[in-house]
Amino acid sequence: MTTVVSRPNTARVSAPSRHAAVLRTEGLTKQFPGGQVAVDGLDLTVPAGSVFGFLGPNGSGKTTTIRMLLGLISPTTGSFELLGRPMPDAAGQVLPQVGALIEGPAFYPYLSGRDNLLRLDAADRTVSGRGARQRVDEALHRVGLSAAATKRYRAYSLGMRQRLGLAAALLRPRELLVLDEPTNGLDPQGTREVRAIIRDVGAGGTTVFLSSHLLSEVEQVCSHVGVMNHGRLIFSGELGELRQAAGTRVRVETSRPAAAAAVLHQRGTGEPDIRANGVVADLADADSEHLVEALVTAGVPVRQFVLEQPDLEDVFVELTGEGFDVDQ
Numbered sequence: 001m002t003t004v005v006s007r008p009n010t011a012r013v014s015a016p017s018r019h020a021a022v023l024r025t026e027g028l029t030k031q032f033p034g035g036q037v038a039v040d041g042l043d044l045t046v047p048a049g050s051v052f053g054f055l056g057p058n059g060s061g062k063t064t065t066i067r068m069l070l071g072l073i074s075p076t077t078g079s080f081e082l083l084g085r086p087m088p089d090a091a092g093q094v095l096p097q098v099g100a101l102i103e104g105p106a107f108y109p110y111l112s113g114r115d116n117l118l119r120l121d122a123a124d125r126t127v128s129g130r131g132a133r134q135r136v137d138e139a140l141h142r143v144g145l146s147a148a149a150t151k152r153y154r155a156y157s158l159g160m161r162q163r164l165g166l167a168a169a170l171l172r173p174r175e176l177l178v179l180d181e182p183t184n185g186l187d188p189q190g191t192r193e194v195r196a197i198i199r200d201v202g203a204g205g206t207t208v209f210l211s212s213h214l215l216s217e218v219e220q221v222c223s224h225v226g227v228m229n230h231g232r233l234i235f236s237g238e239l240g241e242l243r244q245a246a247g248t249r250v251r252v253e254t255s256r257p258a259a260a261a262a263v264l265h266q267r268g269t270g271e272p273d274i275r276a277n278g279v280v281a282d283l284a285d286a287d288s289e290h291l292v293e294a295l296v297t298a299g300v301p302v303r304q305f306v307l308e309q310p311d312l313e314d315v316f317v318e319l320t321g322e323g324f325d326v327d328q
Contacts, residue, residue, distance in 0.1 A: 020084065021045045022176050022207045023052075023069065028078035030064050033196045038064040040231040041143050042078070046209055046224070051202040053218040053239075054211040055316070056228030062211045063103070065228070066180050083175055099174040101182055105165025109154035113145055113164050116153055127172055139167040143197055144186055159190025166197055172273055177201055180211045195221055215312045227319055234319055243309060248292065252277040253304035260300045283307065 023046035030039040039061040056062050064118030067073045069080060071088050080087055082094045107116040117136040122129065140146050143163040148156065154163065162182060169177060182198070183191040199223050212218060216314045218225060218239070226240055227235040235242060250269060254260045254277075260278045261272035267290070292305050306321050310318075 020048045021081075022083055023049045023081070023209060025065075025069075025080040026078055028065070028068060028080055029076050030061075030068060030073065031076045038232055042231075042233055044226055044233055044236060046207065046226075048207055049205060050224045051198065051208040051210060051222045053222035053225040054228065055213065055218060055225055058213060060228040061231040062228055063180055065201070066100075066178060066211055070098070070102070070178065071095070072102075086149075096124070096172075097175040098178060099169030099171075099176070100160075100178040100180075101165045101169050102178070104182045104184075105161055105168065107153045107161075107164065107168075110152060112150045112152055113153045113156065113160075113167075114140065114149040116164070117168060117171060118291075126173070130229075135171050139171050142170060142200075143167045144193065157190070159186050159193060162186060162190065162194055163197065166194070170201070174206050176209065182210070182282060183212075183217060185215065187210070190218075205210045216318065219312060227316065229319065230234060242315060243312070247310075248283040248284050249280055249308050249310060250286070250287075250288065251278065251304070251306040251308060252295065252302060253282050254295075254301055256300050256302075259298065260295055260302075263295050263298045263300060264291065267291055270271055280303075 014286070025044045026256050028039060028042040028044070029037065031037045035042050042061075042065060044065075054062055054065070064073070066076045069082065069087075071091055082090075083097060085094050087094065094156065108114075108119070111119070117139060118132055121127065121132045121135055125136070135148070137146070140149050143166050145160065145163055145167060148160060153161070153164070166179075166182070169179075179198070183194050186194065195217065198208055198210065202221070203222075208221075210217070210222065218250055222239055224238050226233055227242075250264065252260050252264070257274045257277070257279045261274050261281070264272050264279065264286065268284055268286040269291075270284045272279045272281040288307055292302060295302050295305075
């Protein structure tokens with residue numbers, strides 16, 4: 001457990017070191033009435049300073065996990081820590097250092113963006129009211145809403161509403177920013193805007209915990225990933241590790257795919273997948289440098305020989321057995 005110096009409730013929680021975990025769960029489980037297990041024994045660690053993509057198909061347990069972490073619902077069993085402190089015991093100290101945008105923002109439609117944020121700031125007992133206007137204007141500037149600060153919320157586009165939600169989460173310095181599907185429903189321009197903000201927040205040292213089902217989002221902004229499926233964590237690590245875990249495939253284009261498959265399998269590849277114009281197999285233990293020689297020696301004509309790394313879509317389908325949205 002990360003050691004944190006004890007401070008009064010209104011003080012800033014000591015930032016975890018770069019190698020510490022800002023979020024850690026052990027056996028976290030949520031079972032709803034009727035027996036449905038939404039989250040099943042989750043053991044998750046989120047490194048400080050990371051942009052952590054929390055991935056999985058719809059219904060995989062992502063939002064339920066986030067609701068437990070933020071104290072919106074109680075776990076059935078298990079435990080978790082935020083910023084190195086046990087929850088929910090340390091909620092009064094920890095949650096002021098956590099910004100969140102869950103299932104879309106909710107604001108007063110008849111108030112301007114600035115006035116909505118001023119009301120939120122006034123409700124925060126951990127900050128002085130004297131700097132409210134400056135905090136609000138800085139947050140609006142950070143998400144590119146300064147020009148729309150006086151416009152009523154009901155006149156905001158969906159992308160502007162998402163950005164105002166991010167501004168609300170960033171009204172004060174945060175150690176951890178939790179975002180649940182922050183680009184859901186946005187047009188391409190709004191999606192790019194929100195992703196740019198996430199990258200900027202991560203570059204500033206804030207740990208970002210990003211729930212998403214969009215692979216393009218993960219590839220563009222995340223350094224680490226955790227993959228959920230049917231309530232269970234099936235992978236957690238750096239994004240590069242996820243690609244490496246999928247291994248390398250060999251693709252051979254030939255007029256004799258069955259013969260090519262026999263040679264590849266004999267040379268130590270995974271079970272070949274015979275296609276109409278060739279064969280694909282996991283490289284596994286095979287020596288790639290001698291595969292072409294072995295194919296030609298066996299009389300297999302080789303039109304094309306390619307070593308390829310599976311893309312994230314292939315990796316996720318293999319892990320979960322379900323498709324993901326590739327882009328938005």
